[in-house]
Amino acid sequence: METTGRIFTVGEINRYIKRMFSSDLLLHNLTVEGEVSNLKYHTSGHIYFSLKDEGGTLSAVMFAGQRRGLGFRMKDGDHVLVRGMVDVYERDGKYQLYAREITLKGAGLLYERFLQLKEELLEMGMFDAAYKKPIPGMIRTLGIVTAPTGAAVQDIRNVSLRRNPGLQLILYPAQVQGEGAAESIVKGIRTLDAYGVDVMIVGRGGGSIEDLWAFNEEIVARAIFACQTPVISAVGHETDFTIADFVADLRAPTPSAAAELAVEDSSALIRSLSGQKGRLLQAMQRKLLHLSDRLASYETKLHYLDPRSRLRDHQLHLDDLSEQIRRGMQMKLMQSRHRLEVLERRIAGQSPFLKLDQGYAYVSTSDGKALKSIRQVTKKDELLIYVTDGILKTIVSETRETDSVFGSPTAGTAQSSSADID
Numbered sequence: 001m002e003t004t005g006r007i008f009t010v011g012e013i014n015r016y017i018k019r020m021f022s023s024d025l026l027l028h029n030l031t032v033e034g035e036v037s038n039l040k041y042h043t044s045g046h047i048y049f050s051l052k053d054e055g056g057t058l059s060a061v062m063f064a065g066q067r068r069g070l071g072f073r074m075k076d077g078d079h080v081l082v083r084g085m086v087d088v089y090e091r092d093g094k095y096q097l098y099a100r101e102i103t104l105k106g107a108g109l110l111y112e113r114f115l116q117l118k119e120e121l122l123e124m125g126m127f128d129a130a131y132k133k134p135i136p137g138m139i140r141t142l143g144i145v146t147a148p149t150g151a152a153v154q155d156i157r158n159v160s161l162r163r164n165p166g167l168q169l170i171l172y173p174a175q176v177q178g179e180g181a182a183e184s185i186v187k188g189i190r191t192l193d194a195y196g197v198d199v200m201i202v203g204r205g206g207g208s209i210e211d212l213w214a215f216n217e218e219i220v221a222r223a224i225f226a227c228q229t230p231v232i233s234a235v236g237h238e239t240d241f242t243i244a245d246f247v248a249d250l251r252a253p254t255p256s257a258a259a260e261l262a263v264e265d266s267s268a269l270i271r272s273l274s275g276q277k278g279r280l281l282q283a284m285q286r287k288l289l290h291l292s293d294r295l296a297s298y299e300t301k302l303h304y305l306d307p308r309s310r311l312r313d314h315q316l317h318l319d320d321l322s323e324q325i326r327r328g329m330q331m332k333l334m335q336s337r338h339r340l341e342v343l344e345r346r347i348a349g350q351s352p353f354l355k356l357d358q359g360y361a362y363v364s365t366s367d368g369k370a371l372k373s374i375r376q377v378t379k380k381d382e383l384l385i386y387v388t389d390g391i392l393k394t395i396v397s398e399t400r401e402t403d404s405v406f407g408s409p410t411a412g413t414a415q416s417s418s419a420d421i422d
Contacts, residue, residue, distance in 0.1 A: 010093065018088040021095065027086040032058065032097055033105060036078045049074065051082060051097065059096040060084075069101035071111060071209055073239045079105045103209070110209050114216050117243055121218075126225050126247055133230040133249045136198055137264050141168045143197035143229065145188035148173035152205045152234070152255040159259035164266040170197055176204040181214035186223040193227045199262045200227065202244060203234030203255050215242040224248055234258035362386035374399040 021027055034051030041047055045064025050057050060082060062070060074080065084099040103111040121127060142160055146152050148171065160167055172188035175181045185202065192200050202224065204212070214220065215235045224231050224247045233248035234255040245251040252258035303309055363371040366382045377383065377396050385392035 011090075014088065014090045014093045017093070017095075018090050021086060021088050029083070029085060031081055031083045032060075033079075033081050034058065036074055036080055037076055039074055039076050047074070047099075051080075059094065060099055061096060062099040062102065066100050067239070068241065069099070070239060071114065071241055072104065073206070073237055074102065081105055110213060110216075114209070114243070117216065117218055117221075118246065121221055121243065121247065126221065131225070135230050135232065135250055135262065138164075138266075138269065139167070139198035139263065141170060141197045142259075142262055143192035143195070143200040144169060144171045145174050145185060145192065145200065145202045146171070146204050146255070147176045150205055152203060155254070155256040156201060156234075156259045159256050160263045163260070163263045166266070167263060170195065176214060177207070177211050178214075182217035182220050185214055185220050189220075189223045189227055189231070193229045197229055199232065200229045201232045201234055201252075201255070201258045201262060202248070203232075203252075203258060204236070205255065206237040206240055212236055212240060212242055215244040217243075220244055221247045232258045232262055361392075374401065 032051055034053050037050045037052050037057075039047070039049040045067065047062040047067070047070070049060050049062075051060055052058070062084075081103050082097060082099045083101045084097055086095055086097050088095045101111070125131070144153060144156055146156070153171065157169060160169060170192060172192055174188040175184035189200065189202060202215075204215075206212075212235055215233075221243045224233070224244060230250070231248045232250045232252050233242070233244045234252040234257065235242045235244055238253035250261060252261050362385070364384045364386070365371055365376065366384065368384075369376070371377065371383060377399065379396055379398065381396045383394050383396060385394060
């Protein structure tokens with residue numbers, strides 16, 4: 001970079017220094033030892049702190065995305081080993097250590113073992129989500145593998161029974177720290193799995209990496225992986241991660257949170273069921289009302305289509321027709337009777353027998369033929385004469401013609417010479 005006679009901006013200087021840092025491979029991956037000071041956990045998830053020793057102070061930051069590289073909760077005064085890179089923050093022109101992993105001094109070897117085992121189990125697929133069992137709802141028995149004394153078991157008990165007072169808690173009093181702790185935890189997992197609890201919580205309270213190491217042992221990881229019961233891991237505080245957390249079906253940040261995840265709130269469930277019951281009853285009432293309306297509609301249709309109803313309708317129609325026919329017949333009979341009376345009067349008016357009462361007589365031959373002309377008879381023929389009260393038999397003795405019905409007789413007019421009355 002040529003400098004003779006040239007004036008640089010602050011930004012140019014910062015960029016130049018940043019390129020110098022970037023070109024130095026030593027600064028890309030190094031481990032710094034020091035004491036933590038000015039520690040701040042930011043709400044964004046980033047951790048800002050300084051490392052100091054008798055020779056000076058170095059600013060450091062661990063971004064939220066790198067927090068998995070921190071296996072404990074830092075505090076001011078901790079003596080730590082920080083692995084990361086040194087780079088320049090160009091805007092402020094200051095360099096700082098960007099941390100990827102932070103371990104307590106003296107725990108570095110354990111942390112290396114932790115990372116190595118984590119990598120091996122990851123390659124085996126033991127962390128795969130396909131093997132994670134779902135946590136059932138409304139469990140009846142909760143198994144707990146932890147120390148019989150301490151805050152962890154009390155937190156789990158208090159939260160669980162508050163959320164579901166009828167829950168049965170089964171504690172396996174395991175050793176969770178020191179020699180033989182891993183074997184005790186494995187035995188507890190297998191015992192409760194064989195007993196048949198619904199869900200199992202495996203964990204303990206917080207501590208250093210040495211305190212939590214039993215939950216980083218491979219035998220514990222394999223016992224959790226082989227367990228048929230869903231396992232919730234609850235080891236340490238929110239920032240503490242162990243191998244057990246990765247293998248378990250669900251990881252809880254604290255024992256209290258594990259109890260919340262394992263045990264459903266029975267009061268909330270009762271309220272939910274009550275609400276669902278109310279909605280179900282309303283839906284049933286609406287459905288019944290709808291079906292009742294449909295039934296009434298079907299009853300109306302059935303009544304209309306009922307053969308008996310139709311037969312009754314036809315019967316009434318037939319009754320109406322019968323009445324009409326009866327009235328028609330009566331009318332017809334009356335008309336016929338009237339016509340008959342008229343005809344009778346007409347016939348009676350033309351009957352020769354009606355004239356008998358007026359002094360007239362009816363004459364017929366012996367064979368009953370009406371006598372209309374003298375040419376129908378000859379002398380000595382027998383005639384019948386009908387009068388009002390009887391019949392006269394007579395013999396023709398003479399016939400006599402006249403000019404008219406009531407004119408004077410001429411020769412040949414028929415005269416009776418004798419008469420026999422029947």
